Amino acid sequence: MFRKLTLTLSLVFAAALPALPVLAQDGPLRIEITDGVTEPMAIAIPAFHGDAEVAGRIRDVVAADLTGTGLFREIPRDAPVAQPASFGEAIAHDDWRAAGAQALVSAEVTQSGDAISVKFRLFDVYAGQAQGDGMQFDARAADWRRAAHKIADQVYARLTGEQPYFDSRVAFVQETGPKDARIKRIGVMDYDGQNILWMTDSSSLVLAPQFSRDGRRLVYTSFDSGFPQIRVMEVATVTSRPLTQDASSMAFSPRFSPDGRWIAYSREQGGNTDIWLMDAASGAQRPLVQSPAIDTAPSFSPDGQRIVFESDRSGNPQLYVVGVSGGEPTRISFGDGRYGSPAWSPKGDLIAFTKQMGERFHIATMRIDGSAERNLTESFLDESPTWAPNGRVVMFTRVAPGGNGQPRLHSVDITGRNMRPLSLDFAASDPSWGPLMP
């Protein structure tokens, strides 16, 4: 298995970095997220100008975002380079180059009452020029972390050519209490575990929240009636209402269509679980996949035209794809082991899923036709993958074994590199990564 990444630099001064491939004599500085060489790009993030306290905090978040991807490394903060006296002053490219930097982020933060303003520029140190335009972000002072994520997103997007993902939020389930009487509640946080907002109290068991594509709503499974039913939550107002209330039929595992108009979910009748579609506005429902087997865990393609789901109709759980207008599902997984909880990448190219092989679990990906299956992780129990909005990183739940075993959120990139736990001081499961925020 390849767990590598190509660092492809298009640099004018090729001789300075003989170990790195040079693809072009000009063009932008670029790091590509594919298999290959695993050298992170060296980036300088000198102290931001302006209001020292908030500037320092924003600088640190920008640095944490970028280095947290594993694609960048910060050159030492004490590199012997003369710091520019102001934001507008020319960059000493030669000195930064000598200090090992390939790119440099310069920024200035001004605070006025409850408002902050952050200007930044990205420089290609080897080309000796700015890469892209300078930008300014204005925000409430309380949203200083978002301003930092916006800058990091710009740097990431310009240097990788991919869509960014730092200014995004993740819905999750917090878990407390003993394993046989777990207490769960739904929260929403920044992608890096900060700014937690609680969406439910701990009075009833809740499972697997899923964001709508616009990030305004969550659908989830709640046992508040005593039986699993699905509910929808308006995130801004933290108000929820039931979507199903049929006492003779359990409902769970809901997900929004990309346009937010439909909810695909699992509906149980007489012990058998099928996949149904509900009109999110009217509540009207119709069956989509019906069989005597277990059909569950639906996830929409980005164009909303297809659904990947899990079914044990072959004898053990495998992945299938079906059009939203119905028809015979097509099986796409054929390997050994048990496949579950598929999640269609927002980029459309891959499906992430949980795979159980013997007594080990993996988060894995395959192309949408089932080819190129690849394990990204391995542990006692990994499950419930969710995609970053740019389709390059997967977050998932890793459960430790035993009576005191706790679930923790982790992320890994699609090359299997950079596996890391989220920095949370509590147990959590069932992440759902929301959209990039406007």
Added chain:
Amino acid sequence: MTVWTKPVAAALLLTLAACAQPAPPVTQTAVVDPYASAGGGALYQGDLAGGTLGAEATAQYFNDTVGNTVLFAANQTALTAEARSILARQAQWLNTHTNFSAVVQGHAEETGTREYNLALGARRAGAVQEYLIAQGVGADRVRTLSFGKERPREVCSDEACYAQNRRAVTVVNIVGAGS
């Protein structure tokens, strides 16, 4: 002297005892066996063991003595012979204690995804429900519920615990008492 039948004499004595007033007129009444049409007269059957009748009509008795839990093999939803024997006792109890209804909770071990285990627990609960109904329990008295892997009975992460967690638990409640 008038020859009274014993019951009439008893009735008169009771009447006399109740009110020491001038004796009311005596009405002669035939003794009728109210159970005759049900296949015989009421017969003395001997003493019941102390308190058993009341104790049987409790959820506690159902849980501890009848047995409220059946176990399943890994990834299976078929009822074992042992499970069927427990469920036959459950059905007998439910058929006797018709003022109770039941909720069958299906569970799964922790290996397996959350969604699949919810569906698996539902299937196990459904298998139990179907069996109880086949044994004569009214369909409107048995509901099902799945907890998937959310409520294990044992918390260790090996087969000894998993075997106890792959289960369906029949929870009985007096009708109208809520669940």
